[in-house]
Amino acid sequence: MSLPRIAIDAMGGDEGVRVMIEGAALARRRHDKFKFLLVGDEPKIKAALANHPGMTGASEILHCDDVVEGDEKPSRALRRAKTTSMGLAVNAVKKGDAGAAVSAGNTGALMAMSKLALRTLPGIDRPALAALLPTLGDNDVIMLDLGANRECDARNLVQFAIMGAAYARILTGLSEPRVRLLNIGTEENKGTEDLQDAAAQLRAASGLAMRFDGFVEADKINRGEVDVVVTDGFSGNIALKAIEGAARFVTDLLRNAFTSSLRSKVGFLVSRPATELLRHHLDPNNHNGAVFLGLNGVVVKSHGSANALGVANAVTVAARLLEESLIERISGDVGALEHRGAATIDRSIDLA
Template sequence: MGGDEGVRVMMAGVALARHRHEGLRFSLFGDEAQINAALESHPNLRAASEVFHADSVVEPTDKPGVAIRKKTSSMSMAIAAVKAGEAGAAVSAGNTGALMAMAKVALRTMPGIDRPALAAMLPTLGDNDVIMLDLGANTECDARNLVQFAVMGAAYARIAFDLERPRVRLMNIGTEDMKGTEEIRDAAAILRAATALPMSFEGFTEGDKIGRGDTDVVVCDGFSGNVALKTAEGTARFVTDLLRKAFTSSVRSKIGFLISKPAMHLLKHHLDPNNHNGAVFLGLNGVVVKSHGNADAKGVANAVHVAARLLEEDITRRIAADVANIEAASANAPRLEMPAK
């Protein structure tokens, strides 16, 4: 019920995902009348779905504390279904802060994980996107948090990009070893020593290099990550708006646009956030995926696809195994011991 475009677009997106993953079944939580009306256009989805009426909705303006008390909201019921084992994953386009708070309270963090992190894919110039975390769930992080984020991000990258050893970097104000805060430097030392983990830790990266395609996972605290994400999104809009303005400024410009239309189409496709939709709350005892509120049907389908892939590849088990490995490695290397909470 949380998408900007309403139930119709959400159902259209789920119907697209159904064609891509024919084995999936869907539990649809929200206003029963609206959902059933939208399903009239998607008989294939109706056959694979069950509708559960929700008495209330988490509003975009609801603070997390208010949202948590709405036990019969569509968002709360979806997360409760995951907790009860009645659903494998929850996908929502609603209030991000509320979704994180409700998921954390209901599902709890995995053993060995102190805080869940919000991870998403960003476009790059390379063959793959880049996974970046944390994007706003934790504004302040210590070295232990950053190491756990790296472990979770690498597990996600192995699934999303089909890589054995994803390249992982910490975001910093420089690439030299002495740069950055004590927390970042300590996290780097721990990750360099954890050579048995299924990842390749390659040191630091800077914000202007995130999109180059030379790394698979970028790790940072939630404050820096959210600023970097919003800056990237704003820059993408600036570029596309500037080009649109330039190509309509004169007859000659319009002719130039017609000539360069194939390249412009490729640029638009590459920067379209719907092609990268589906942020993941990693580190919980269950899979929860956040869709952009303004996602179109293609974007919603992509968010569902992300959830399906994480379930198919058992992301929770992978993270648990990697966390156990790094805890064991830290225990055998006292000088690089993970800081105690």
């Protein structure tokens, strides 16, 4: 099967061109059908491609030496969308020159550019940022929104649930992924009015390709008991940072413990296979590739500090979403829900 090529913002991320090209090359070694539009400074891209001869015939370069800075305000970056590597990569999706875009640059700027260029799908009010988190179960858990929307009403949360379930069906192969709303308790009377309204709508909806299981508390996100966790962007971003911080705390604590004495160093050698497995499981590069769900196009955000493996995983996520027709799935699910009128959602609220 021939895939649409993937636009790579080669200038984004902490290390820029070298890691982005190396990651794309690694993804192509895994799947030789990948083709790329590499957007960025042409001399730097060509220098990086010299180390990956297999990429030359699969890549086209779109020269651009203007870069969105990591701390740049989205509003300013948006005004430079036609001149920056990030903006041109997203615009390539809009024009049909690429099927998806991957960037490791400024998240706020990428969301603003993507929303303006691609717009949201019919029936979707706001896009949401979804990412994979490790669990104790067989599959990663998908969590959204992770920062695209600070405040969300019940309608937004219902839409996020539908989008997250469509994404989960692609990644996990489950026909009815387990979906829960993040809350301060699992009882039906807990949480805000919007959370309770969204839960009521999801319980009442029939025929959705998901299993709505009510609420989940933050300490259960990684237990493997849920496939999709839905929340507003403010709470989601806090929860994500807390989980990432806890993972770093555990690994640093183990490192300090194993180097504190000669006996502990011997203990480390004995337990090294187990600690390596833990390190691998918690390594964010193995779960890299957040997706802006709800847009009329595929845009994947790679972590700014991702290494080549992380970038390769982000590219692979983008390709898989194209292969599995994510946009069409979301459109079909939202359209079916609205057609059945299973959930009563107030359309009078202006969310623009």
